[in-house]
Amino acid sequence: MAKKIENRIIKISNIFRTKYLIILILFIGIFNFLGTTVLPEDTFLVSASDIDVYELFILANNERKSRGIKELTIDTRLVAAAEAKGNDMIAKDYWSHYGPNGESPWDFIINAGYDYSYAGENLAKDFSSSSPIHSAWMASPSHRDNIINSSFENIGIAVVTGEFQGKETSIVVQMFGTQQEGYSDINPFIEEGYILPTTGEVEELKPPSITDPKDGEILNEAAFDVKGIKREGSEVRIYDNQNELGNAVLVENEFVYRKTEKYDEGLHSIYAKSFNEDALESDPSNVVNVTVDTIKPNIKTDSLECTYLETGLEGRKYTFSIEIEDNPVSVKGIYEEADIEFMYKDNLWQIQIENDSSLFSQLSIQAVDPAGNIDEAVISGEELNSISENVQNQGNITTKVNKWIVDNLLTRIFTRSLRGRVNFLVAFLMVILLSIEQIVLSRTGYTNQKSNPLINLTVFSILLFSSLIGSGGEIL
Secondary structure (H helix, E strand, O other): HHHHHHHHHHHHHHHHHHHHHHHHHHHHHHHHHHHHHOOHHHHHHOOOOOOHHHHHHHHHHHHHHHOOOOOEOOOOHHHHHHHHHHHHHHHOOOOOOOOOOOHHHHHHHHHHHOOOEEEEEEEOOOOHHHHHHHHHHOOOOOOOOOOOOOOOOOOEEEEEEEOOOOOOEEEEEEEEEEEEOOOOOOOOOOOOOHHHHHHHHHHHOOOEEEEEEOOOOOOOOOEEEEEEEOOOOEEEEEEEEEEEEEEOOEOOOEEEEOOOHHHHOOEEEEEEEOOOOOOEEEOOOOOEEEOOOOOOOOOEEEEEEEEEEEHHOOOOOEEEEEEEEEEOEEEEEOOEEEEEEEEOOOOOOEEEEEEOOOOOEEEEHHHHHHEEEOEEEOOHHHHHHHHHOEEEEEOHHHHHHHHHHHHHHHHHHHHHHHHHHHHHHHHHHHHHHHHHHHHHHHHHHHOOOOOHHHHHHHHHHHHHHHHOOOOEEEEE
16 A cells, blocks of 8 residues: 555656646746747836946945045046947947947047047946946956956946847946046037038137136036137137037136136036137137036935944944935045944945944044035934944844845846746746655655656756846846
8 A cells, every 4th residue: 555655656746747847848938938029028128227327336436445446436428428339239239349330439438528548348238226237247357357447547337228139128338448648639529410610711710728627527616717728819709518608808828717607507518619800710629528516415314224243252243324315425434533434335325333332432424425515424422322222133144144145146036127037936936846846755765766856956956046146137
């Protein structure tokens, strides 16, 4: 009787395994077929809504800071070049650093008015959040070399979404550069629809050149002077975003323009033209892209949170997290007369303080944005003590490491496309079912029979692991 029961268990197991393997293959095949040919494209769209270019900028600079490399600054021309490259890839449907007609990354950078001595490019597509993109780039030696290359000084990042290779896709372009020293006579004025004058004797009148402010500067004052050198002509006229502002004051071969009203917040493309008494005008001067940012960061002291990590005999390591608005590039603090630097993670700025007692000292915080606007706040020791009384215990070091692994795996699972998530869940379900079957058969003593599902379990475990470590997108 026992022998018959065991044989029946094996027979049922064989039939069951065969059935669900066939069903699995059919399901994955049909699901992926529908996802690429039948269902609406936006059914499986990888949304770009959570891709934050500023977070990618911060992550890149954190890598450089941790290695003692000078941090990158955002250059609006590189941002324009990155956006142009992304749009070109979507328009011409290619996934490469070089276009079908020989277009190179350097062409887009030069066309944006950035005269470089060093330049580089990283690409990514089919991601839906910033952190996995940065992780994928850092896992690739060539992409990592761009991010931590000490020769680079500037960065520009853009996210472009459109129909690409038959489906809606989000492409991320990250461009790096270092500008050549000295003034370049290359006319970088490339505004769409602008036509250079072609009548009269304009070509004989040399354009002026703007020397101040500098291209790419971020200013924290809404009123600033435009200065430069007049080459020819009897007057110099200043323009902002193709709108005429007025005539500059001439002092010998130099000019100065001071606007009576303040400049609006945001990006301004300023250039100048020379005119003479015969009403002849020159070509536009060099274009200076300036961003006005007078809004200082906002340290939200009421958002301060705290967790701690047991560190054994040394006491506890407390992590304080705080929200700071207006995208600061640097947040520093002073605690017990020691300078400490905040790190950006999960949309919060964080520091760690080791404390072997329950008493905290005063914490001073200073946040600085790209324009140099500063906000400062002081949190008393009493406030820190109050917040730390009901903190969440993160556990010991082992628990912390395990939490980091789980968090990163969950990020990789849930930041990919719907198709990727479904395929992962199917593989995960198969591992569970095959594991249960292996346990049942091992208890019957038939794990050494041909019906043993251990090989299938191994295969699906490898597929599951590959799905977990996969980035969910593609880099180039």
